[in-house]
Every structure is written in structure tokens, then in C-alpha cells.
Amino acid sequence: MTRMLIVGPQGSGKGTQAKLVSEKLGILAISTGDIFRANIKGETELGQEAKKFVDAGDLVPDSLTNRLVEDRLSWDDAADGFLLDGYPRNRTQAATLDEILSRLGVDLDVVLELTADTDELTQRLKHRAETEGRADDADETVIRRRLELFENETRPMIDEYKTRDLVKQVNGLGSVDEVNARILKALNV
Numbered sequence: 001m002t003r004m005l006i007v008g009p010q011g012s013g014k015g016t017q018a019k020l021v022s023e024k025l026g027i028l029a030i031s032t033g034d035i036f037r038a039n040i041k042g043e044t045e046l047g048q049e050a051k052k053f054v055d056a057g058d059l060v061p062d063s064l065t066n067r068l069v070e071d072r073l074s075w076d077d078a079a080d081g082f083l084l085d086g087y088p089r090n091r092t093q094a095a096t097l098d099e100i101l102s103r104l105g106v107d108l109d110v111v112l113e114l115t116a117d118t119d120e121l122t123q124r125l126k127h128r129a130e131t132e133g134r135a136d137d138a139d140e141t142v143i144r145r146r147l148e149l150f151e152n153e154t155r156p157m158i159d160e161y162k163t164r165d166l167v168k169q170v171n172g173l174g175s176v177d178e179v180n181a182r183i184l185k186a187l188n189v
């Protein structure tokens with residue numbers, strides 16, 4: 001049974017790796033970004049609330065995001081383990097996740113950090129905008145905003161997880177297979 005987070009800047013390949021790793025471990029992958037995008041597409045109430053933040057590359061307000069994750073983690077399919085992709089993204093969300101997990105009576109096992117440099121990330125995000133048509137990947141200002149948010153909000157959160165000895169760092173540069181092999185090695189699977 002594994003309960004883990006995958007963290008890294010946008011474009012570091014965490015979505016792709018989250019799917020591969022969760023399949024390999026037989027656990028549920030939960031991507032808050034995917035949930036927001038599906039709701040925006042489906043024009044649900046949640047989608048309408050989240051759209052302006054997602055389009056601008058800003059974080060959706062913590063209250064909305066925390067509620068969404070708390071609800072999703074309470075489903076039966078998350079009981080045997082999960083891999084959270086894209087959440088938490090700041091220290092407030094991390095503190096809320098701690099509370100959610102303690103209410104569920106479970107602990108976090110590992111935080112997997114994918115690393116990559118900014119130039120490579122910007123290239124990847126532009127490529128993804130062309131191939132997947134993600135509006136938030138297309139605009140340079142939005143790309144810069146998201147990378148900036150990662151440095152200012154998410155980095156301090158990762159540092160806190162480091163002090164708790166939960167972080168395993170993996171180099172995110174290279175092919176999908178290469179990075180995946182590094183991750184499985186780091187996780188001893």
C-alpha cells in the first residue's frame with residue numbers, strides 16, 4: 001500500500017509519470033489539474049469557478065481545491081493507496097492534506113520530486129500546447145507565471161517535506177522510459 005505525492009514544476013513530466021507509476025503500483029492516481037480541466041470542459045459549477053484561475057496560470061483558491069481533494073480521498077477506491085499529482089501546491093494545502101490524512105487515519109509514505117531546468121521546461125510546455133491544445137501552456141506570460149508560482153509557493157512546501165525526510169528526488173530530464181526507470185529505482189520497485 002502506498003500513499004504518495006508527485007511534485008515538480010509544470011512540464012517536468014509529472015502527469016505522464018504519475019499515470020505510469022500508479023499503474024505499476026496498482027494505486028489510484030488523482031490529478032487536481034485533470035479534475036479542474038474535466039469540470040471546465042463539462043461546464044460544471046466547479047469548472048466555472050476554477051476556469052479564470054486555470055486560464056491565467058494562477059492557483060485555484062485553496063478552499064475550493066482542498067474541498068475537492070478531501071472529497072476525492074474519501075472514496076473507497078482511494079483506500080488502498082493513492083498518488084496525488086498536482087496537489088498539494090503550497091504549504092497551506094500541505095497542512096490541510098495532513099489534516100485530511102489524519103482524519104482518515106493514514107500517513108504519507110513518500111514525496112517524489114521531479115527536477116528539471118527552466119529552459120527545458122519552457123520548451124516542453126510550448127510543445128505540449130501545440131500537441132494537447134492546453135491554453136495554459138500556450139502563452140509565455142502564463143508559462144512564466146506558473147513556473148514563478150512553483151518557485152514561490154511549491155518550493156517552500158517541498159523543503160518542509162524534506163525536513164520530514166519524505167522526499168525522493170529524481171532527475172526529470174530524458175525520455176519517458178528513462179525517467180520512469182529512475183523513479184522505480186528510487187522507490188525500490
Ligand code: AMP
Nearest residue numbers: 032033053054058059060065086087089
Ligand atoms: P496541472 O495540470 O497540475 O498543471 O494544473 C493545471 C492548473 O490547475 C494549474 O495551473 C492551476 O490553475 C490548477 N490547479 C491544479 N492543481 C492545483 C492545486 N493543487 N491548487 C490550486 N490550483 C491547482
